Amino acid sequence: MAALGAQSIASSYEQLLHVDADGGGNSTTHVSVKDGDNGTTFGFTIASDALMMSSTNRLEFGDTGTYIFQSADGVLDLVSDTEIEINATTIDMNGAADLSGNLTVGGDIDLEGSIDVNGTSNLDNTDIDGTFAVDGTTISLDATTSLNIDNSNTSNGITIGTATSAVPISIGHTTSETTVNDNLVVTGDIDLAGSIDVDGTANLDAVDIDGAVQIDNTVTVGVNDTGYDVKFFGATATNGYMLWDESTDDLILGTSSKLGVGTTSPDSTVDISGAGAQRLTIQSTDNDAVDIYLQRGDAGTDGNGDFSLNNDAGVFKVIGHASGADTTALNISGSGNVFIGDDANASMTKGLTINQGTADNEILAFKSNDVAHGITDLAETDTYGTISKTEATSGGLKITGYKDADGSAMGAVRIGGNLGEAADTTKGTGGYGVIRFITQIKSGGTSTSVVGSDGNLLSIDNGGTTRFIFDAEGSFHADVESTTFDHYEDAQLVRAFDLSHGKDVIASKFDEFIDYNHETLADLKLVGREEDGTPNKFLNVTKLQQLHNGAIWQQYTEMQKMKELMYDTMVEVIGKEKADQKLTDHDIQLLDNKTLLN
Numbered sequence: 001m002a003a004l005g006a007q008s009i010a011s012s013y014e015q016l017l018h019v020d021a022d023g024g025g026n027s028t029t030h031v032s033v034k035d036g037d038n039g040t041t042f043g044f045t046i047a048s049d050a051l052m053m054s055s056t057n058r059l060e061f062g063d064t065g066t067y068i069f070q071s072a073d074g075v076l077d078l079v080s081d082t083e084i085e086i087n088a089t090t091i092d093m094n095g096a097a098d099l100s101g102n103l104t105v106g107g108d109i110d111l112e113g114s115i116d117v118n119g120t121s122n123l124d125n126t127d128i129d130g131t132f133a134v135d136g137t138t139i140s141l142d143a144t145t146s147l148n149i150d151n152s153n154t155s156n157g158i159t160i161g162t163a164t165s166a167v168p169i170s171i172g173h174t175t176s177e178t179t180v181n182d183n184l185v186v187t188g189d190i191d192l193a194g195s196i197d198v199d200g201t202a203n204l205d206a207v208d209i210d211g212a213v214q215i216d217n218t219v220t221v222g223v224n225d226t227g228y229d230v231k232f233f234g235a236t237a238t239n240g241y242m243l244w245d246e247s248t249d250d251l252i253l254g255t256s257s258k259l260g261v262g263t264t265s266p267d268s269t270v271d272i273s274g275a276g277a278q279r280l281t282i283q284s285t286d287n288d289a290v291d292i293y294l295q296r297g298d299a300g301t302d303g304n305g306d307f308s309l310n311n312d313a314g315v316f317k318v319i320g321h322a323s324g325a326d327t328t329a330l331n332i333s334g335s336g337n338v339f340i341g342d343d344a345n346a347s348m349t350k351g352l353t354i355n356q357g358t359a360d361n362e363i364l365a366f367k368s369n370d371v372a373h374g375i376t377d378l379a380e381t382d383t384y385g386t387i388s389k390t391e392a393t394s395g396g397l398k399i400t401g402y403k404d405a406d407g408s409a410m411g412a413v414r415i416g417g418n419l420g421e422a423a424d425t426t427k428g429t430g431g432y433g434v435i436r437f438i439t440q441i442k443s444g445g446t447s448t449s450v451v452g453s454d455g456n457l458l459s460i461d462n463g464g465t466t467r468f469i470f471d472a473e474g475s476f477h478a479d480v481e482s483t484t485f486d487h488y489e490d491a492q493l494v495r496a497f498d499l500s501h502g503k504d505v506i507a508s509k510f511d512e513f514i515d516y517n518h519e520t521l522a523d524l525k526l527v528g529r530e531e532d533g534t535p536n537k538f539l540n541v542t543k544l545q546q547l548h549n550g551a552i553w554q555q556y557t558e559m560q561k562m563k564e565l566m567y568d569t570m571v572e573v574i575g576k577e578k579a580d581q582k583l584t585d586h587d588i589q590l591l592d593n594k595t596l597l598n
Contacts, residue, residue: 013037019046222246282311289313295321315343360392373404385413480542485524490551492516497526497544501537560591 013036043057058067065081227246234240237256260266262274331339342355390396401413443449522535570579
């Protein structure tokens with residue numbers, strides 16, 4: 001037993017305490033504290049820098065009812081059978097506080113962390129800087145004047161019902177009004193059973209509205225350079241919708257939708273209807289070209305359709321597109337000129353110009369469903385008139401008419417003139433008819449002049465064979481059959497013609513000796529006949545000229561016979577010498593005596 005001087009430390013080992021380690025627990029390693037004979041180990045350990053209550057052993061204060069101990073690993077319990085009082089200027093609790101009983105705070109509570117209340121919390125004035133979580137079924141906030149929930153942290157804000165999905169949140173009575181003075185951001189869906197009145201701007205990412213919507217002011221979707229799709233669906237057809245596509249800045253109608261202006265039942269893709277004058281305007285504000293494309297199916301890689309309508313510099317154009325090549329089919333100028341296959345004509349102020357390029361067939365055709373002439377080697381059977389070139393490379397105007405057999409046998413081509421005044425009666429080089437044919441030829445440069453001497457002005461063909469020609473001197477030439485009237489008294493036939501029409505004819509005593517009549521003239525085709533065969537007074541000019549030729553020749557032969565008779569008589573009466581002298585004196589020549597005069 002150790003002793004200090006004359007005094008004893010203990011009377012037995014049990015009265016001593018010792019540290020269960022060499023060195024007496026002078027390191028940071030905890031060692032047990034025991035009695036002198038190691039029979040008892042106390043409920044704490046020591047180290048050079050700590051005193052530890054081991055296991056669930058307690059550090060008691062005053063009595064066994066007030067103590068501190070570790071009830072479980074990592075859990076420190078402060079236990080008192082009456083009250084635990086903590087007095088300090090500042091009490092800093094860095095962990096979660098779990099209060100199984102009531103909490104009474106005489107001053108303010110400033111919570112920087114979370115508070116978990118399992119029961120009822122009656123708070124007169126609460127300032128919560130952190131998260132406020134209620135695990136109970138109901139939280140009631142009652143105030144006699146107003147209830148304010150505020151947060152000065154503009155980054156975190158105030159959140160309600162964010163921990164669990166599909167938590168219903170009810171605000172306000174059925175007859176009360178809820179006011180949101182700042183911006184309201186809803187990241188989920190809003191289901192409005194009643195009405196919504198928005199006086200300012202509503203920024204909505206996704207809205208599903210089952211009822212009617214009335215908007216009394218401007219609706220703006222997005223901002224400049226940052227837009228959003230807006231799509232309206234129909235209820236009767238697939239692909240029945242209207243879409244504003246923000247990615248392409250296009251307004252698109254679905255393939256089953258139609259656009260009706262002034263009508264609730266559009267019959268076509270775009271239907272503009274209404275009383276009075278209607279107008280569709282497409283305007284380029286900077287005077288650039290305006291195009292309307294008409295295309296079937298995919299436009300192809302060139303981006304062109306079958307046709308486009310173009311208004312450029314006051315000229316309306318119809319442009320054909322094939323394999324990426326543009327061909328202007330029609331030009332209509334603002335001055336009234338119309339061009340097909342061309343775009344200018346310096347010689348035309350207002351009219352129609354058609355350029356058929358290198359084509360040599362019809363440039364203009366007139367058709368009728370009533371016509372079926374069958375001459376399809378030359379034209380389609382329902383074509384009754386065409387205009388084309390006379391010759392392929394040199395030009396000229398060719399007018400051709402076609403007529404079937406359903407009508408009268410005439411008029412395949414009819415040219416008529418209707419003059420609004422009395423016709424010119426001048427019979428000379430300055431006289432003109434209701435219908436005029438003018439012929440000219442090119443003179444050296446760019447002008448024209450009259451047809452030269454003996455030049456043919458007008459010809460009439462029979463299937464390509466010329467029958468009549470009028471020349472520059474006014475002569476009329478005809479290719480007619482060889483006809484003579486030698487078996488008739490030509491002079492009597494001429495007189496019979498005069499007598500047949502009887503106009504301004506002075507009767508002669510020789511008329512009774514005329515052996516011919518109107519029927520004879522018709523048989524000889526000197527005059528025509530009506531459809532019933534009755535001779536008329538329609539004169540065959542060429543036949544009459546042939547008759548005149550015959551009459552002249554007959555008179556000539558008769559005169560020669562008279563001269564021969566007179567000469568023979570004079571020879572018998574006065575002798576040949578005197579008879580010859582008589583012929584010389586009167587400048588009378590006889591035919592050769594060998595000539596047979598019949």
